[in-house]
Amino acid sequence: MTTPLIEVEGLTVTAGLNVLVDDVAFTLESGSRTGIIGESGSGKTMTALAIMGLLPDGLTATGSVRLRGEELLGQDDKELVTQRGNSMSMIFQEPLAALNPVMRIGRQIAEPLLIHREISRAEAFLIAINLLESVGIDDPERRAKAFPHELSGGQRQRALIAMALANGPALVIADEPTTALDVTVQAQVLGVLRDQVVARDTALILITHDLPVVASVADSVIVLRDGAIVESGPTQEVFQTPSDLYTRQLVDAVPPLSRSVTVIPKHVEPQIDGEPIVEMTDIRRTYRLRKRNLADPAPLIHALDGVTIDVLRGETLGIVGESGSGKTTLARIIMGLDTPTSGVVVVDGIPLDSKQNLRRVRDVAQMVFQDPMGSLDPRMLVEDVVAEPLRSLRVGGDHRKRVAELLDAVSLPSDAVHRYPHEFSGGQRQRIAIARALAPGPRLLIADEPVSALDMSVQTVTLDLLDELKQEFSLTMVFISHDLSVIHEISDRVVVLEKGRVVESGSAGSVFSQPKEQYTKDLLAAIPRLDGSFLDKGFVA
Amino acid sequence: MSQPAVSDGTNIKGRRRRARWKRLNFFVGLAIVLTVAGTAIVSFFWTPFDPTQIDATSPLLGVMEDGHILGTDQFGRDLFSQIMVGAQTALFVGILAVAIAVAVGIPIGAFAAAKRGLAEDAVMRTSDVIYAFPPVLLAILLVAALGAGTGSAMIAIGIAYVPIIARVTRGAALTVFQLDFVTAARSYGRGDVFIAVRHVLPNIASVLIVQVTVLFALAILAEAALSFLGIGTQPPTPSWGRSLRDAQTFLQVSPRLAIWPGLAIAFTVLGFNLLGDGIRDALDPRLEASRS
Numbered sequence: 001m002t003t004p005l006i007e008v009e010g011l012t013v014t015a016g017l018n019v020l021v022d023d024v025a026f027t028l029e030s031g032s033r034t035g036i037i038g039e040s041g042s043g044k045t046m047t048a049l050a051i052m053g054l055l056p057d058g059l060t061a062t063g064s065v066r067l068r069g070e071e072l073l074g075q076d077d078k079e080l081v082t083q084r085g086n087s088m089s090m091i092f093q094e095p096l097a098a099l100n101p102v103m104r105i106g107r108q109i110a111e112p113l114l115i116h117r118e119i120s121r122a123e124a125f126l127i128a129i130n131l132l133e134s135v136g137i138d139d140p141e142r143r144a145k146a147f148p149h150e151l152s153g154g155q156r157q158r159a160l161i162a163m164a165l166a167n168g169p170a171l172v173i174a175d176e177p178t179t180a181l182d183v184t185v186q187a188q189v190l191g192v193l194r195d196q197v198v199a200r201d202t203a204l205i206l207i208t209h210d211l212p213v214v215a216s217v218a219d220s221v222i223v224l225r226d227g228a229i230v231e232s233g234p235t236q237e238v239f240q241t242p243s244d245l246y247t248r249q250l251v252d253a254v255p256p257l258s259r260s261v262t263v264i265p266k267h268v269e270p271q272i273d274g275e276p277i278v279e280m281t282d283i284r285r286t287y288r289l290r291k292r293n294l295a296d297p298a299p300l301i302h303a304l305d306g307v308t309i310d311v312l313r314g315e316t317l318g319i320v321g322e323s324g325s326g327k328t329t330l331a332r333i334i335m336g337l338d339t340p341t342s343g344v345v346v347v348d349g350i351p352l353d354s355k356q357n358l359r360r361v362r363d364v365a366q367m368v369f370q371d372p373m374g375s376l377d378p379r380m381l382v383e384d385v386v387a388e389p390l391r392s393l394r395v396g397g398d399h400r401k402r403v404a405e406l407l408d409a410v411s412l413p414s415d416a417v418h419r420y421p422h423e424f425s426g427g428q429r430q431r432i433a434i435a436r437a438l439a440p441g442p443r444l445l446i447a448d449e450p451v452s453a454l455d456m457s458v459q460t461v462t463l464d465l466l467d468e469l470k471q472e473f474s475l476t477m478v479f480i481s482h483d484l485s486v487i488h489e490i491s492d493r494v495v496v497l498e499k500g501r502v503v504e505s506g507s508a509g510s511v512f513s514q515p516k517e518q519y520t521k522d523l524l525a526a527i528p529r530l531d532g533s534f535l536d537k538g539f540v541a
Numbered sequence: 542m543s544q545p546a547v548s549d550g551t552n553i554k555g556r557r558r559r560a561r562w563k564r565l566n567f568f569v570g571l572a573i574v575l576t577v578a579g580t581a582i583v584s585f586f587w588t589p590f591d592p593t594q595i596d597a598t599s600p601l602l603g604v605m606e607d608g609h610i611l612g613t614d615q616f617g618r619d620l621f622s623q624i625m626v627g628a629q630t631a632l633f634v635g636i637l638a639v640a641i642a643v644a645v646g647i648p649i650g651a652f653a654a655a656k657r658g659l660a661e662d663a664v665m666r667t668s669d670v671i672y673a674f675p676p677v678l679l680a681i682l683l684v685a686a687l688g689a690g691t692g693s694a695m696i697a698i699g700i701a702y703v704p705i706i707a708r709v710t711r712g713a714a715l716t717v718f719q720l721d722f723v724t725a726a727r728s729y730g731r732g733d734v735f736i737a738v739r740h741v742l743p744n745i746a747s748v749l750i751v752q753v754t755v756l757f758a759l760a761i762l763a764e765a766a767l768s769f770l771g772i773g774t775q776p777p778t779p780s781w782g783r784s785l786r787d788a789q790t791f792l793q794v795s796p797r798l799a800i801w802p803g804l805a806i807a808f809t810v811l812g813f814n815l816l817g818d819g820i821r822d823a824l825d826p827r828l829e830a831s832r833s
Contacts, residue, residue, distance in 0.1 A: 389729035
């Protein structure tokens with residue numbers, strides 16, 4: 001029997017007394033594609049770093065990691081360096097952070113070649129150009145001379161893939177390689193990644209929290225929870241008949257739209273009586289960039305380019321778009337945090353055209369933000385965080401009692417008031433943020449990517465909570481997200497934005513089951529599905 | 542077949558040792574600062590001799606002669622007592638100069654960070670102009686206007702440090718002003734002033750504390766320099782800088798007259814700098830991970 005490519009046995013990673021990875025064992029054959037899935041804190045990244053010998057200071061790995069029978073753990077850095085970038089390489093989540101901003105792309109891709117092979121710089125540069133071409137970058141010669149900031153997010157991630165593949169490694173570890181990308185770009189990058197590892201017979205470990213992403217790339221899957229393997233096996237087998245309760249929860253948390261392309265989920269058409277609470281007419285918002293030189297006029301960016309949207313009382317309006325579509329600008333304009341360059345906004349009968357009126361809007365509309373770490377003041381007790389809007393907007397009554405009621409409404413324990421935000425998990429923090437938004441009794445809730453920073457199972461719970469609260473507090477909700485599956489779950493009506501323009505709008509049922517515009521169709525086609533159907537449908541660009 | 546192997550981060554022991562050293566910084570710095578502060582307080586009630594008492598019978602005594610611990614100067618004044626009282630002057634100047642810098646600099650920096658655009662440019666460029674002015678020149682101008690004395694020195698040093706505090710505040714506050722909790726506060730109707738005081742300041746306090754500690758040391762040094770030039774503390778008030786100036790004439794005869802006040806200055810400045818470093822390390826989240 002031949003030696004497997006990678007054998008991991010009894011791998012345990014500890015930080016002091018904390019066990020981050022607990023007795024993990026698996027083997028990988030060469031050319032296999034394995035997904036490691038788990039929620040935040042499950043130890044998936046630590047497992048990868050331990051294999052690469054890149055654990056941060058203060059963490060200790062014990063057990064055994066063998067590459068073609070040769071023990072890697074315990075080797076010192078000098079020996080490992082010959083493996084890293086040569087027989088193993090890694091792709092990171094945030095391509096902008098993983099690339100050196102002051103080094104040209106081609107030079108960076110050439111770097112692993114120069115380290116591990118005896119070739120000239122010119123030769124390495126030529127190979128780099130070939131690699132860039134193979135990961136689907138147009139005009140590779142020109143891109144090779146570009147700096148990272150001159151490329152788009154998708155191009156940067158492709159460049160990182162090229163860099164990881166440079167020396168024809170036997171194993172590539174990709175840690176959440178597409179989490180920071182838009183859905184259409186994600187589809188392309190995943191396609192490139194899969195095609196390249198297949199073509200080169202390179203083994204792939206794909207680490208992600210996103211089950212459909214794993215399904216579209218990996219042929220086997222390992223499910224981690226609290227550092228230990230709860231289940232592993234062929235991807236479709238695990239996802240279709242999960243034997244472990246935790247895996248089942250993860251699978252159940254996948255929204256219907258992300259399950260399969262063939263199943264178009266049903267959608268109940270809501271009964272909304274037509275009176276609008278927000279009326280936006282021909283909204284434009286332009287930003288003037290810094291002048292490049294004195295002669296040219298300063299370049300303009302059209303964040304919103306003639307947008308007309310009504311939000312009807314009692315509905316949940318989903319606004320979906322990729323980065324740069326202007327969806328957050330839209331939210332800020334409804335909240336009066338930003339003023340449109342032209343156009344009219346009326347919220348609950350108040351035209352947003354004067355300072356006093358902007359203040360009055362605060363009584364009507366409140367907002368929930370994406371990142372629950374950043375949206376709560378770390379130096380304030382939860383009680384003060386939630387009571388802040390009450391004080392600011394001079395809401396009468398017993399604030400303490402009101403805060404207790406709100407925390408109860410979002411299912412947080414009453415002793416939460418005397419703690420600081422950092423003592424809570426991401427999902428709990430988002431509940432605190434929701435409680436704060438509900439505090440002054442708004443009629444309109446603007447939620448800007450409220451679940452994007454949360455684990456998938458927490459997403460589901462948070463969406464359900466928002467839906468319940470919407471009924472309980474008779475709210476109208478504007479729900480903004482890049483994630484079509486989430487929008488599909490919660491929205492009554494949907495608006496699709498692209499580059500500051502409304503591409504398509506209509507009831508959720510009609511937009512998702514019979515999209516009229518090509519852009520909407522592309523977005524829907526790019527969603528990774530749990531049954532792995534999307535990459536085989538030929539979306540790969 | 543293979544033994545379970547142990548991979549030990551990268552040199553974790555070295556990291557721990559460094560962390561311990563850094564904590565040592567803090568405690569040594571704190572000890573020095575407390576010693577200086579204690580000396581200043583004691584000197585209000587008790588000094589071995591009257592520090593300004595001239596005694597023509599015992600000039601230029603050596604160490605431990607006639608009960609004078611560090612000896613006497615050319616007028617027979619007790620050196621040790623002078624240095625003790627000098628600590629009062631040094632700390633007094635440090636506290637007030639830094640207080641001036643903080644009281645003016647923080648609002649300016651916070652204003653610039655909150656407003657951005659033209660207002661920010663106006664404020665920050667003005668502060669750059671002040672920054673470009675040598676503090677000694679500023680002090681001479683103030684002395685010309687207000688007369689020489691500890692007060693003028695303090696005000697001059699304070700004004701000279703306003704731009705430093707303003708810059709640090711602006712830089713740190715800019716980041717915090719971008720955070721969602723500030724946007725959240727705006728969305729429930731809080732104004733800039735409230736946001737700056739209640740949301741931004743507490744979150745940049747750690748950066749400012751470090752800066753203030755370091756500026757404190759610089760202020761003490763600046764006061765000594767100004768007094769040495771004769772435009773700071775005036776006689777008979779003891780000041781380390783002035784003691785150095787007085788000692789200059791007798792440098793050939795009795796170098797220890799310069800050594801003791803010089804050491805006092807060095808010791809105190811070192812103490813504040815170590816304390817500043819120590820606080821910086823204690824508040825640096827990147828070190829937190831290796832400590833737990």
